[in-house]
Amino acid sequence: MAWLKLVNALISTSYPRLFLTLDSSYYALIQPPMDQENELALETTAYMQLLDLEDRRAELMPDDPTRSELEITYDIIEVDIQATLQSIRDRRIARAIHGAGRAADSLLINTIAQNELRAQNERERLLRLSRRSSRPSESSSSPGSSSSSDRSSASDSEPSDPSSPSSSISRLPGPIKRTEVNVPPVLRLPDGRDTVECIICSDLTAAAYQAPCGCFYDRNCIIKLFTKAMDDESMFPPRCCTQIIPLDQVRPILSSELIQTFKQKETEFSTPNRLYCSNRASLVATPAFVAPILRLPLGRTSVNRVK
Structure with missing residues (x-):
């Protein structure tokens, strides 16, 4: 079985994680x-559990005292779910390599892996579309029947495999159920709208910010938009459809730290001919920070240095 040793060597070089999954027994994984x-x-x-996690994250309030603990819990569970998906993908790749037999070389192994990754991503995309299209009909039913049907469908589809992430996420702690009164005014939908689609993530949500152009953003996406704008000057100030999104409109859903950083970036990006201090690279020397003795004459933005 010299060809089998060659395949294992190729896998260990190109896909070390898959090789660890094989656990020195290629045929054991081929017949799981x-x-x-x-x-x-x-x-x-x-x-489905990943989609549920996204919903749980979107429900978190910035001022929720348990927010950090819940986020840590969600991150841990997401890592476990992603590991399950990786294990499934590795099994399929290994079966395809086994089927290729002696023809399995590094190029073929790479092609098999890429094809399986694309196929898995496509299944996820179709599942998202199916879930989103079914939500409007679910919202027309009573909340009690909807939640009970969701729980029953989740239990029916739960596999018997002990590595399933369902057992951990089914008892996942979540924020207290909020009524319309607890939703910040900036996230309340227009009259007659029960749900809207977020322009960024395409998820349906019952709480979203409506930009001046009319587009909707869920809480996480509008916060990410402002965060990215502070990291990339070309995106500052945050815009949608070329229209600026005012800070005051979304202030209620932003943390005090983010607002403070945003104002600092606003001062920095609006300062012409900025000078950054060498000993404090994160601090921009705007006119207010420049010592009077170092300020240039009125009307001068630069001078030649005397050598």
């Missing part, structure tokens, strides 16, 4: 105890 039908069910459940 989980059949492909259960494998697909586990993958679908994992993606």
Whole structure:
């Protein structure tokens, strides 16, 4: 079986994680105890749990005292779900390599891996579309029946495999259920709208900010927009459809630290001929920070240095 040793060597070089999954027993992974039908069910459940995590994150309030603990919990569970998806992908790649037999070289292995990754991403995309298209009909039913049907459908689709992430996320702590009164005014939808689609992530949400141009942003996406604008001057100030999004409109959903940093960046980016201090690279020397003795005469923006 010299060809099998060659394949293992190629895998260990190009895909070390997959090689660890093989655990020195290539044939053991080719014939896993989980059949492909259960494998697909586990993958679908994992993606559903990721979507549920996104919903839970979107419900977090900036002033929630348990926000940091919940975010840590969500991050840990997401890592576990992603590991499950990676394991499923590795199994499929290994089966395809085994089927290729002696023809399996580094180029073929790479092609197989890329094809499986694209196929898995496509299944996730279709699942997102299916979930979004089913939400309007769910919202027309009563909240109690909707939640109970969601729980029953989740339990029905739960695979028997112990590595399923469902067992950990089903008891996932979440923020207290909020009524319309608890939703900040800036995130309340126009009259007659129960849900809207976020312009960034395309998710349906019942709480979103409406930009001056009419586009909607969910809480996380509008915060990310302001955060990225502070890191990239070309995106500052935040805009949508070329129209500036005023800070005062979204101030209620931004943290005090983010607002303070935003104002500092606003001063920095609006200062012409900025000078950055060498000993404090993060501080821009605007006119207010420049000592009087170092300020240039009125009307002069630069001078020649005497050598």
